[in-house]
Amino acid sequence: MIRKNAIINRLWDRKSMICLFLVLMTFAIFYRLSGYDFVNFDDDLYVTANSRVQKGLNMENIVWAFSTTDIANWHPLTWLSHMLDVQLWGMNSGRHHLVNVFFHITNALLLFLTLNRMTGAPWCSGFVAVLFALHPINVESVAWVAERKNVLSTFFWMMTMWSYCQYAEKPVRVKYLAVILFFMLGLMTKPMLVTLPFVLLLLDYWPLKRFRFAAASVSGQSHFKADIKSHCIGNSHQSDVSSSDSSAFQNRSFLSLIREKIPLFVLSAFSCGVTYLSQDASGAVRSLEVIPLTSRIANALVSYVGYVGKMIYPLKLAVFYPYPAIIPGWRIAGAGSILITMCYLSWKIRVKHPYVLIGWFWYLGTLIPVIGLVQVGSQAMADRHAYIPLIGLFIAGVWSVSEFLKVYLSRYKLIPIVATLLIGILFMITWKQIGYWKNSATLFQHTIDVTTDNYLARNNLGNAMVHLGKNDEAYQHYAEALRIKPHDANAHYNMGILLTTKGKLDEAIGHYKAAIRSNPYLKKAYYNLGTILQQKGSNAEAIINFLYALRLDSRFAEAHNNLGVLLAQQGKINEAAAHFLMAVSLKTNYIAAIKNLQKARSDMRRID
Structure with a gap:
């Protein structure tokens, strides 16, 4: 014992x-x-x-x-x-x-x-x-x-x-x-x-x-x-x-x-x-x-x-x-x-x-x-x-x-x-x-160093460069990602964002459309494309893209707000107010949507 x-x-x-x-x-x-x-x-x-x-x-x-x-x-x-x-x-x-x-x-x-x-x-x-x-x-x-x-x-x-x-x-x-x-x-x-x-x-x-x-x-x-x-x-x-x-x-x-x-x-x-x-x-x-x-x-x-x-x-x-x-x-x-x-x-x-x-x-x-x-x-x-x-x-x-x-x-x-x-x-x-996992830049630079033709690493390193304010380097990485994989939805989408910040809206539209063709589930591509079309006055096409974004995500507050703005311009105040209300309910501190809702309700009372 x-x-x-x-x-x-x-x-x-x-x-x-x-x-x-x-x-x-x-x-x-x-x-x-x-x-x-x-x-x-x-x-x-x-x-x-x-x-x-x-x-x-x-x-x-x-x-x-x-x-x-x-x-x-x-x-x-x-x-x-x-x-x-x-x-x-x-x-x-x-x-x-x-x-x-x-x-x-x-x-x-x-x-x-x-x-x-x-x-x-x-x-x-x-x-x-x-x-x-x-x-x-x-x-x-x-x-x-x-x-x-x-x-x-x-x-x-x-x-x-x-x-x-x-x-x-x-x-x-x-x-x-x-x-x-x-x-x-x-x-x-x-x-x-x-x-x-x-x-x-x-x-x-x-x-x-x-x-x-x-x-x-x-x-x-x-x-x-x-x-x-x-x-x-x-x-x-x-x-x-x-x-x-x-x-x-x-x-x-x-x-x-x-x-x-x-x-x-x-x-x-x-x-x-x-x-x-x-x-x-x-x-x-x-x-x-x-x-x-x-x-x-x-x-x-x-x-x-x-x-x-x-x-x-x-x-x-x-x-x-x-x-x-x-x-x-x-x-x-x-x-x-x-x-x-x-x-x-x-x-x-x-x-x-x-x-x-x-x-x-x-x-x-x-x-x-x-x-x-x-x-x-x-x-x-x-x-x-x-x-x-x-x-x-x-x-x-x-x-x-x-x-x-x-x-x-x-x-x-x-x-x-x-x-x-x-x-x-x-x-x-x-x-x-x-x-290598210290941050996105070190992670994806290492990934590029140890792999060949890595389009995803190029795209994500480009995102890291944007975050660091290095837009020119980001552009080079996005371009390289698209060279490796011409139909990569994420690289097209991110290139679209970068070109928008540079004021090159027509080029950005082309990249957003390419992103959607490659990945029809990319809700933000529809939203960003709709926003640019709205700025250029192509309201009918913009509405279609906002609707696609909301079909993919009915809780997309910004898409509800922008769609409401276009509907209000068409005189559809009730429909616009409904979208503004949805945007505010989804994002309670959404100042633009709150102001738009207040204006829509004011217009509705004036019409009544």
Whole structure:
């Protein structure tokens, strides 16, 4: 009994030490985000230019968060999270960043605690968590305020896994309800969690060994138990201290494990349907005419291997990777061969090394929603998409290396030296990568430096130059973006704004019309075009553009006001007053609309 308590105390000390290291190391490297700005890439849509979010939490906004599909997604908890930030911190960008850091640290801790509970291997579990916390490819998810949905949804992913582990130990209804609850909350934050039920099935095979055949066939139960004398792999003593002994989990048939997860599969299917409809309605889904199926498959194969490459060699990371016009055949064939070979090898060694199979298929499966077969957006791949998938490769890699060292390397003193060296390298690369997120100018200049023909980076760097008052440099970047991609709606729209400030209205009109042709959902292009046409006296055409803007966004206060002005000029005072009233109700401090409403009401009384 004394020996058992001593082992438990020593393991508790080990867990505490790993948790403390994770918190201190992660906070130390990401803390400087507290001095960084918002960036002009989606942060405006989620926070800085979002009138709903800027009003903070109130009942009207809460109802809106659960009913809107703005930005091509239904993710009410993401909206509520940003609203709460504004409620607490206002527009202090540093505090918004630190909330992301908090969730990233929490995710790393939960990953460690959950893996350790499932495997009883604290050092392997801890090193997987360290790789997750410090890998440079995860900087994007933490340093980008708009990616709150990524770190927050991963928090619910980890809580679902933790709850599932508890349920697997003792399958009772209340524990399963906790699994469903956290899974639902995750889906309401980001639909990336639709693959989680399949991951739980993988975990049933290893390390939980809930498959009836898995418990008998997966060899070396002790291989996945921590030993106080080793770094990751142990002996029979660990059965005294680990709650994840195979006896703790009920062995069940594959079909029963599928039936058990039917509620989760139903929720995933519902989330997939809502997400697709939301993204399709907003124009975010690219049609097969724009990107053919063959191109999508080719890019998916190359991207699968590309993420692995960025995990191993995390340099030249960028916030946006343009979709390639042509992918060489040798790259497609090579990528396909690598994927098939890895699938075959992981299956071949599944009995002795089940963690390789589980880690590899975790990676493949969790990337499916964002690999581009249903193409949303114009990126070929994105660092943020690897936030959860690479955990699978970390697991496979760490457990494989640990097994190799146990068998072929008896000098365990080398292990902490190698681990420390790797952590130090990751720390330095991640530190440098974080620095690129200081502001929009540094971010997109770096993106241009490490990618080729990046029209989006040119466009956004142009926006940053406008913000800095460097209009001539902005013009050059917009022009370069349009050279690379002549039909880019955003570059045309921004060029239109810049030319308007220079008084070149006819050229601006041409760019606004080009922007609308490329993206008929760009409400501000209609509004700006209508405003210029109104200035030039083309009132009939201006009215049409204001109506289009309001069709896309009925809460567009400025469009209501300008349309009201034109209707009043046509003598339609009642209709004009209705639009002025709507503008004032949407924007209570809108002085121009208030004056226009007062004048319209005065005219109405005079007519009466």
